[in-house]
Amino acid sequence: MSMHTASMHPAAVEALAERAMPVIAPAAPHILIEGVDKRFVVPGGEIVALKDIDLTINRGEFVCLLGPSGCGKSTLLNAIAGFSAPTQGTIAVEKRKVTAPGPDRGMVFQEYALFPWMSVAANIAFGLEIKGMKRAEIDARVAELLAMLKLTEFRDRFPKDLSGGMRQRVAIARVLALDSPVMLMDEPFGALDALTRRSLQDELIRIWAATGKTIVFVTHSIEESIYLADRIVVLTYRPGTIKQDIRVELPRPRDSASAAFNELKRELGALVTAEQHRFEAVEVKGLTTD
Amino acid sequence: MHTSRLKSAAEGLAVPVAAIVLWQLACSLGLVNPMVLPSPAAVAVRWWAYLAPIEPFDPAAGSYLAWLFSGEMIQDSIGSLTRVALGFFVGAGLALPLGLFMGSSDTIYRHINPLMQVLRPIPPIAYIPLSILWFGLGNAPAVFLIAIGAFFPVLMNTIAGVRHVDGIYIRAARSLGASRLTIFRRVILPAATPYILSGARIGIGTAFIVVIVAEMIAVNNGLGFRILEAREYFWSDKIIAGMLTIGILGLGIDMAVSRLNSHLLRWHRGLES
Numbered sequence: 001m002s003m004h005t006a007s008m009h010p011a012a013v014e015a016l017a018e019r020a021m022p023v024i025a026p027a028a029p030h031i032l033i034e035g036v037d038k039r040f041v042v043p044g045g046e047i048v049a050l051k052d053i054d055l056t057i058n059r060g061e062f063v064c065l066l067g068p069s070g071c072g073k074s075t076l077l078n079a080i081a082g083f084s085a086p087t088q089g090t091i092a093v094e095k096r097k098v099t100a101p102g103p104d105r106g107m108v109f110q111e112y113a114l115f116p117w118m119s120v121a122a123n124i125a126f127g128l129e130i131k132g133m134k135r136a137e138i139d140a141r142v143a144e145l146l147a148m149l150k151l152t153e154f155r156d157r158f159p160k161d162l163s164g165g166m167r168q169r170v171a172i173a174r175v176l177a178l179d180s181p182v183m184l185m186d187e188p189f190g191a192l193d194a195l196t197r198r199s200l201q202d203e204l205i206r207i208w209a210a211t212g213k214t215i216v217f218v219t220h221s222i223e224e225s226i227y228l229a230d231r232i233v234v235l236t237y238r239p240g241t242i243k244q245d246i247r248v249e250l251p252r253p254r255d256s257a258s259a260a261f262n263e264l265k266r267e268l269g270a271l272v273t274a275e276q277h278r279f280e281a282v283e284v285k286g287l288t289t290d
Numbered sequence: 291m292h293t294s295r296l297k298s299a300a301e302g303l304a305v306p307v308a309a310i311v312l313w314q315l316a317c318s319l320g321l322v323n324p325m326v327l328p329s330p331a332a333v334a335v336r337w338w339a340y341l342a343p344i345e346p347f348d349p350a351a352g353s354y355l356a357w358l359f360s361g362e363m364i365q366d367s368i369g370s371l372t373r374v375a376l377g378f379f380v381g382a383g384l385a386l387p388l389g390l391f392m393g394s395s396d397t398i399y400r401h402i403n404p405l406m407q408v409l410r411p412i413p414p415i416a417y418i419p420l421s422i423l424w425f426g427l428g429n430a431p432a433v434f435l436i437a438i439g440a441f442f443p444v445l446m447n448t449i450a451g452v453r454h455v456d457g458i459y460i461r462a463a464r465s466l467g468a469s470r471l472t473i474f475r476r477v478i479l480p481a482a483t484p485y486i487l488s489g490a491r492i493g494i495g496t497a498f499i500v501v502i503v504a505e506m507i508a509v510n511n512g513l514g515f516r517i518l519e520a521r522e523y524f525w526s527d528k529i530i531a532g533m534l535t536i537g538i539l540g541l542g543i544d545m546a547v548s549r550l551n552s553h554l555l556r557w558h559r560g561l562e563s
Contacts, residue, residue: 103467113462117480117557127466158557
């Protein structure tokens, strides 16, 4: 953890230090996925979205699920979140079997999913109100999160008046508010421009380093996965299986222009492109036969 | 900016002014029978007479304000608006909870929807004979008819609003730990308000149409009653003056509701203007 903390903004470290979780031995399994299959029934057949997925994610790990469209990475994330149960196999978080969504696994969506009728502050407070926290405590917590994500001056705005990057900051703050040990992120920066994306990636790394959360991050960007992850899990196109599980040993902050970074990018590129070709072959065939 | 506003006002007024001038010319030149079509000037005079208090101000009889509002038109408008408000609150008050239930439960929807689909195409006016049979004459049948007019737009839009709530909000709320009741109260209900409010706007519009008809048959005041009464005396100028008042009032109500909606939906992205 010290390696990550060194890369942090001093102010952010200070803001987060009070609530930082105790650093737990990094090898403790946090999310355990065993023999997971997910099949969808569609007209005229069945789609095998996931097949034989075995994956152990350790506490405090930053894992990226990488693959082309249709490889089942979001399906796997939704199964961990508890939105849709696997057809076969089990997923356990903190040794408890996942059966429904819950605040122990915060979810950040690509479409932000902010409640448009609530102000920024009300969105962040929502989960805390459900928890039954006292008003004064909620206000203090919201103020802290607004400051952490540089949202203080936007606290009374409605989501429609914010840029995409700002909205995603609010969505992250809303999940952080509950202090869930696991943060699930479904292509959260996919709709943002390159500069906003990079600044949010840096922010996420800082938050992760300070809070010690376990993060499962879905992306189709090879570059993004190398920039962020401890571990990159490459999935195959239908059926979704684990093609490769790669540990990223590059020191942080990572330099996307470095030779080592690009070496890894090339290696992953070959893996993902092969799956992309299979995806295109199937989609084109699908189009011609329909 | 200023000139363009003046210009657009001038553009908006050109056609109505031209129409009134032509209408006045046709009357002044004796092209039409004033009994059939009175001149705009005659209508204006009559409209003013309809608006103004009948008795001269007498401090002994009551306050100045009460006297100012004692004109026939104001009394009729108050009568009509009260009926609209009563009928709307009864109709919408029944439609809203029913719509919320039907929208959120497929079972309830499947049981009730066929009946609603059969009743919905029946215009409120077709209920007139039944309403008189049930409620006699007076305010009760009028409120009943108006309630029916307001009921269906609010019901249909509430169902649609609840059913069209984007699933992602529900997923987000669930992952934040919200219970089903909390999701209903704090996610589904607010997410459905744009639909519900547009249903309410249509419902109020329908209520305003129905009140005029209801007053023609069931009561002896209100704007609808007044224009029918004027016909019996061949006061065509008063008929048109009354219609004018109905138009102005209807426009005013719609503008007020639309303002209220914009305020309530200030968070909403694609706001209808």
